[in-house]
Amino acid sequence: MRSSLTPLGPPVSRDRIIATFPKLKEHFHGQVSAACQRRNTGTVGLNLSKVVVVGDLYVGKTSLIHRFCKNVFDRDYKATIGVDFEIERFEIAGIPYSLQIWDTAGQEKFKCIASAYYRGAQAIITAFDLTDMQTLEHTRQWLEDALRENEPGSCFVFLVGTKKDLLSGAACEQAEVEAVHLANEMQAEYWSVSAKTGENVKAFFLRVAALAFEQSVLQDLERRDSSRLQLGTGDLIRTLPETQESKRPSSLGCC
Ligand SMILES: Nc1nc2c(ncn2[C@@H]2O[C@H](COP(=O)(O)OP(=O)(O)OP(=O)(O)O)[C@@H](O)[C@H]2O)c(=O)[nH]1
Numbered sequence: 001m002r003s004s005l006t007p008l009g010p011p012v013s014r015d016r017i018i019a020t021f022p023k024l025k026e027h028f029h030g031q032v033s034a035a036c037q038r039r040n041t042g043t044v045g046l047n048l049s050k051v052v053v054v055g056d057l058y059v060g061k062t063s064l065i066h067r068f069c070k071n072v073f074d075r076d077y078k079a080t081i082g083v084d085f086e087i088e089r090f091e092i093a094g095i096p097y098s099l100q101i102w103d104t105a106g107q108e109k110f111k112c113i114a115s116a117y118y119r120g121a122q123a124i125i126t127a128f129d130l131t132d133m134q135t136l137e138h139t140r141q142w143l144e145d146a147l148r149e150n151e152p153g154s155c156f157v158f159l160v161g162t163k164k165d166l167l168s169g170a171a172c173e174q175a176e177v178e179a180v181h182l183a184n185e186m187q188a189e190y191w192s193v194s195a196k197t198g199e200n201v202k203a204f205f206l207r208v209a210a211l212a213f214e215q216s217v218l219q220d221l222e223r224r225d226s227s228r229l230q231l232g233t234g235d236l237i238r239t240l241p242e243t244q245e246s247k248r249p250s251s252l253g254c255c
Pocket residue numbers: 055056057058059060061062063064074075076077078079080081104105106107162163164165166193194195196197
């Protein structure tokens with residue numbers, strides 16, 4: 001049965017339906033599964049969760065997003081001017097869910113435009129080119145800039161090595177060792193992908209969506225719990241001791 005929160009529009013495509021937690025663990029958090037089963041996920045199904053993709057120019061940010069959202073790959077380079085975004089709809093544990101994926105420009109001259117869009121990100125994807133290790137080094141700065149605009153600890157961080165199709169053997173292994181090392185430092189999850197062949201692209205974004213969804217549901221439950229608590233403990237109605245004074249209606253208190 002579809003959720004009553006399903007937004008207007010056509011149903012999500014079959015490959016955007018996530019029933020079990022992708023990669024690393026099999027199940028959603030117990031509270032999240034229970035909330036989904038009871039359709040008690042508040043406004044999660046109606047909100048857009050923001051994902052921001054950052055990294056040097058030419059590393060393949062736009063290509064990665066286009067491969068996932070449109071299933072296309074363009075060999076020609078067209079620099080992103082400022083920012084762009086795509087909205088991708090999912091159905092996760094039976095609940096509709098949407099990601100707003102922001103594609104930012106890597107060119108220095110657009111940095112101030114792009115950084116205005118970092119705020120409110122639930123996930124930050126820092127991308128680098130596996131064939132150009134300088135771009136890996138620069139991910140530290142990209143991440144620092146993006147985190148500065150967000151509450152500490154509020155974002156999932158991913159380090160993504162792109163253009164996997166261009167590397168193989170020892171060179172690939174060497175690049176990945178360095179990347180995993182940096183990912184640990186950043187407390188990021190590391191993925192390597194190819195927008196050209198599509199390798200790992202869908203699995204990666206499904207993982208991003210599942211993590212963001214789980215966090216959204218938990219935050220929503222917490223928010224509703226705490227507002228209920230505030231109502232419960234609020235000193236809204238005070239009882240007066242039963243004296244003759246207090247029994248008398250105040251309007252009759254004169255004379
Ligand atoms: N072989 C290969 N080429 C890729 C891959 N991803 C991107 N490219 C190429 O790399 C170039 C740059 O890709 P973009 O996606 O435009 O790079 P970008 O990071 O968005 O660049 P800016 O918008 O300037 O920040 C293009 O010519 C792409 O075709 C990949 O997985 N494999």
